[in-house]
Amino acid sequence: MSVEVALEPELDRLEALWSDGLADAYQAYLPGVDQPKLALAAALIEVGVRLQGLGGRAAPPTTLLVGDLCLARGSRILADHAPLAVQVAFARAIESLSSAAAAEEPAPASTRELLLQSLGAAR
Amino acid sequence: MSPNRLEFSTTSPTQFVDITPRIQEAISRSGLRDGRVHLQSLHTTLGLAVNENEPLLLRDFEGLLERLAPAHAGYEHDDFARRFEIRIDEPVNGHAHCRQLLLSAFATLLVEDGQLVLGRWQSVFAVELDGPRQRQVAIQLEGVFATHVREPAESLVELELARQLLVDPEPIASPMRRLIEAGGKRLRPRLVQLTSAIGPRTDPLRAAELAAAVELLHNATLIHDDYVDESTHRRGRPTVAAAEGAERAIAVGDYYFAKATRLIAQIGNPGVTSAVAEALEAICASQIDDVALRGTYPGDRESYLRVIRGKTASLFAAACASGALLSEANADVVAALRRYGDLLGTAFQMADDVIDFSPSSGKTVGLDIRQRVLSLPLIYAAEDRVVGPEVRRLLAGTLGDPEVGRVTELVTSTDALPRVRREAQALIDEAVRELEAVELDGLRPVLVSVAKSAVDRSS
Numbered sequence: 069m070s071v072e073v074a075l076e077p078e079l080d081r082l083e084a085l086w087s088d089g090l091a092d093a094y095q096a097y098l099p100g101v102d103q104p105k106l107a108l109a110a111a112l113i114e115v116g117v118r119l120q121g122l123g124g125r126a127a128p129p130t131t132l133l134v135g136d137l138c139l140a141r142g143s144r145i146l147a148d149h150a151p152l153a154v155q156v157a158f159a160r161a162i163e164s165l166s167s168a169a170a171a172e173e174p175a176p177a178s179t180r181e182l183l184l185q186s187l188g189a190a191r
Numbered sequence: 192m193s194p195n196r197l198e199f200s201t202t203s204p205t206q207f208v209d210i211t212p213r214i215q216e217a218i219s220r221s222g223l224r225d226g227r228v229h230l231q232s233l234h235t236t237l238g239l240a241v242n243e244n245e246p247l248l249l250r251d252f253e254g255l256l257e258r259l260a261p262a263h264a265g266y267e268h269d270d271f272a273r274r275f276e277i278r279i280d281e282p283v284n285g286h287a288h289c290r291q292l293l294l295s296a297f298a299t300l301l302v303e304d305g306q307l308v309l310g311r312w313q314s315v316f317a318v319e320l321d322g323p324r325q326r327q328v329a330i331q332l333e334g335v336f337a338t339h340v341r342e343p344a345e346s347l348v349e350l351e352l353a354r355q356l357l358v359d360p361e362p363i364a365s366p367m368r369r370l371i372e373a374g375g376k377r378l379r380p381r382l383v384q385l386t387s388a389i390g391p392r393t394d395p396l397r398a399a400e401l402a403a404a405v406e407l408l409h410n411a412t413l414i415h416d417d418y419v420d421e422s423t424h425r426r427g428r429p430t431v432a433a434a435e436g437a438e439r440a441i442a443v444g445d446y447y448f449a450k451a452t453r454l455i456a457q458i459g460n461p462g463v464t465s466a467v468a469e470a471l472e473a474i475c476a477s478q479i480d481d482v483a484l485r486g487t488y489p490g491d492r493e494s495y496l497r498v499i500r501g502k503t504a505s506l507f508a509a510a511c512a513s514g515a516l517l518s519e520a521n522a523d524v525v526a527a528l529r530r531y532g533d534l535l536g537t538a539f540q541m542a543d544d545v546i547d548f549s550p551s552s553g554k555t556v557g558l559d560i561r562q563r564v565l566s567l568p569l570i571y572a573a574e575d576r577v578v579g580p581e582v583r584r585l586l587a588g589t590l591g592d593p594e595v596g597r598v599t600e601l602v603t604s605t606d607a608l609p610r611v612r613r614e615a616q617a618l619i620d621e622a623v624r625e626l627e628a629v630e631l632d633g634l635r636p637v638l639v640s641v642a643k644s645a646v647d648r649s650s
Contacts (some may be wrong), residue, residue, distance in 0.1 A: 081476060117447030122445055126437035129419040130482060136415060137475040139445070139470070143452050147468035152456055155464070163446055170362040170442035 075108055080146060082112070089167045090115050096180065100187050105149045112142035113155060113158065117179055123169040150190075157189035193332045198234075201322035205256065207240075207249045209428065210328065212372035214300070215307050217330055224305050226334010230298040233329055236287035236321035238294025244314040244429055256320070260289040271538075276294045287321035294318055296341055302334060306382055314428075347399035348380045355403060355454070363446045366431040370410050373426035377648065378405045381641065382510040383517075386528050389632055390518030397458060401517055404454040405467065411447035412474055414440050419482065420562050443540065462516040466529075470509035477501025478537050481565060488586055489569040499540040500533065507536030527629045534622035535642050541615040542646040545608050548599055557595040560586075567614075569598070571607035578605055606614070615646045 079086060093111035094104075101107045105186040117140030121127040128136060139162070146155045168175045176182070197213050214228055232239055242252070266285020267380045271277055297313065301308040309315070315327055352371055356364045382400030387398035416422075417430035424430060433441035448471070456464050481498045484490045511532030515525045544566045547559040559566045563586075573582045578601040585594050585601075602608065619642045626635050 081479065099220070119447070120441050120445065121438070122441055124438075126418070126441055129421075130479075132415060132441065133419060133475065133479045133482060137472070137479060139448065140472040140475040143260075143448075144465070144468035144472045147461070147464045152459065155456040156453050159449040159456065162449035163453070166442040166446035166449065167360045167363050170439055170446065171360060 075104065078105070078108055078112075078141065082134070082141065085115055085134075085138070089118070090118060093180075097184065097187060100184060100185065103149055105145050106154070109142040109145040109150070109158075110187055112138045112145070112177050113162065114183055116142060116166060118161070122165060125174055153189045154186060157186035158183065161186045195332075196228050197317075197328040197330055199317070200248075200323070200325055201300075201319040204262075204317065204322050206319040206322050207244075207252065208319060208326075209244050209314050209369075210317050211307065211309070211314045212369055212428070214315055214330065214613055215374075216372050218302055218305060218307060218332065221332050222305075222336045222572075223332045224335050226301060226302050226332065228300045228307065229329075229331045229333070230315070231329040232296040233327045234324075236284055236291055236319075237296075237326050237328075238318040238320060239296065239298045239328070240293045240316045240318050241298065241300075241309075241313050241636045243312040245312075246429060246433060256290045256293070259293060260286045262286045271604060282321060284321045294320075302332075302507050311427075315465050324504050335412050344384045344399070345381070345393065347395060347643070348377065348384065348402045351399045351403035352375065352406060355450070356408065359446070359450070362439070363443055366414070366435060366443050367407070367447055369428060370414070370425065370431065371406075373428045375406075375410075375426060377406060377487065378641070378645065379409055379510040382507065382532060382535075383514040385634060385637060385641070386420070386514030386520075387517045389515050389524060389528075389634055390520030392517075392519040394517075398514065398517060400454060400512060401458055401463065402510075404451045404458075405506070405513070407447045407454075408451035408467065408471065409506060411444045411451060412630075414444040414447075416478065419478070420564065422562065458517070460517055463513040466509045466513045466516060470505040473501040473505035475504075475583075484565060485563045488563050489573050490565055492567065494569055495565050495567055495570055496537070500537055503540040504533045504536030507539065508532035511535075513629055521629075523632070524629045527625045529620045531625045531638065531642070534625065535645055536616045538618035538622070538642075539645040540616040541567055541618070541621075542648060545615075546610050546648070547610060557599045560598050561590055563590070566603050567611045568607040571610055572598075572602040572605050575605045575607070578602075580593055612646070619643060619646055 071142045074112065082090070089113050090148040093114045094107050097107035098104065119127055119135035119138065120132050126132070146158055164173050165179060199208060199210070208350070214230070218228065232238055242248070264286065266289065267273070268285035268288060269283045271281065299313065317326060319326065355373070355613055356368050383402035383405055384398050387393065387401070414431045415427065417425055418432035418437050422430050423433045430440070431443055452468065455467050477498045481502060484494055484498065508529045509532070511528040512525050516526045532631060541592060544559065545568060547566060548556060548568060550556055559567065569582070573579050573586065575582070582598055582601050585598050588594065622642050623639050626638055631638065
């Protein structure tokens with residue numbers, strides 16, 4: 069699947085991830101959003117926490133850094149394009165995933181479920 | 192005299208709890224300048240000790256206690272048939288009492304200039320011998336107390352940081368609290384607070400919220416950095432990754448990354464949110480570049496500047512710009528302060544590089560070399576006509592103590608350190624010039640002073 073032109077600048081340094089799960093995640097979020105960039109933000113965050121190994125075995129340092137960049141990029145896209153309620157909901161989703169991981173407890177829901185709920189926060 | 196209690200929970204049967212930051216926090220809170228801190232364990236199976244906080248050494252201590260008073264050696268204290276009036280939940284802990292006899296229940300430590308007097312490797316431990324339990328250590332402070340402890344604005348940030356950590360789950364909050372309480376210069380929050388007083392809308396409480404969130408974000412990035420760099424210590428304490436493992440470090444970093452971005456978003460100023468989000472993205476991208484450049488270590492000046500502008504200067508710039516945006520300062524003021532922060536952050540990192548070669552800094556000399564962290568003095572020394580070939584040859588091999596020592600010697604024998612100091616000073620001069628073209632409502636002198644102190648420092 070090729071990257072939509074409008075999204076290309078947002079994939080700088082992360083192009084290789086598009087065919088490695090990012091495109092699939094993007095497609096999964098797309099039906100629930102008005103702006104494709106919000107689906108991309110959600111997909112970046114989903115792929116980011118997966119790369120980091122959050123809640124599982126820690127990623128090696130270089131992979132962690134790519135995961136960090138995914139999270140930061142997703143967060144910046146949300147800051148630029150999402151309503152405040154959605155930004156807050158996404159942050160709370162990551163807080164709940166990471167606090168469960170730190171306590172070595174199961175996550176309250178899958179990452180995708182939490183992020184799909186977050187996308188709906190503005191409605 | 193100021194009475195108090197340090198309260199904490201332990202999680203293991205034997206555990207060395209580093210209470211140094213808590214003691215220092217009590218000193219700072221009380222305003223004690225010069226005097227003594229008295230500590231007393233309030234339990235018969237909790238000892239006190241002063242030693243090095245190095246995880247393997249702590250295991251050695253644990254092993255030593257086990258050899259001297261083995262848990263299952265059989266103790267008369269544990270023969271409940273021969274004891275009277277024992278509680279229904281009386282623990283089998285003769286070994287713990289015997290171990291406590293080997294430690295001390297008391298400690299008195301000196302305080303000078305508001306700081307606990309400790310040797311470079313010394314930490315103060317409460318030693319749990321029969322955990323897990325809730326514990327208390329009594330603490331009293333005596334001596335000369337300052338009448339004025341902190342600037343009100345700084346106190347607001349500290350209070351806000353403490354308030355935010357108070358509501359977080361303990362497995363998350365505890366490592367961050369240790370990092371925050373271990374110190375740090377708090378330059379980024381200070382810049383937020385200063386610049387938030389520039390525009391027409393000043394609100395110290397909102398500024399403190401933003402400043403604390405920026406500091407949390409900075410510390411979240413440090414927690415991940417320390418895992419990536421395999422650093423064992425930061426601010427004299429074990430890193431989160433070293434003390435609690437990579438998985439916990441990743442989770443704690445993520446949590447505070449998310450929480451800080453949420454707190455900033457909830458302030459409700461989209462310009463502020465975007466400024467900080469852009470900085471965070473720059474930090475993460477530059478960290479990737481930094482690690483990639485270690486393959487060609489020590490790299491070149493151009494790559495170095497690109498990396499430190501992203502890794503360090505971007506958050507300084509965002510701190511300055513976001514404070515000004517919060518106060519609804521004019522666009523030209525925001526832009527000037529953003530450039531000021533960028534130049535200041537770059538100079539700050541250069542000064543840090545120089546300090547890595549200073550034996551009087553209180554830090555391990557040559558740590559950057561050992562960890563192959565980008566360093567401008569090293570780049571200049573590697574380019575030096577005389578010593579460059581030897582520096583490059585040493586850096587290409589394994590870096591043990593003799594090699595790090597020799598590289599340090601070679602760097603200090605060249606003009607590299609004065610040259611980097613001159614460059615940092617030139618950036619500070621340029622940063623100060625940025626302030627001259629805009630109206631800053633009387634804050635210029637303090638911003639100039641902050642800029643100068645960023646490079647004119649020994650630690």
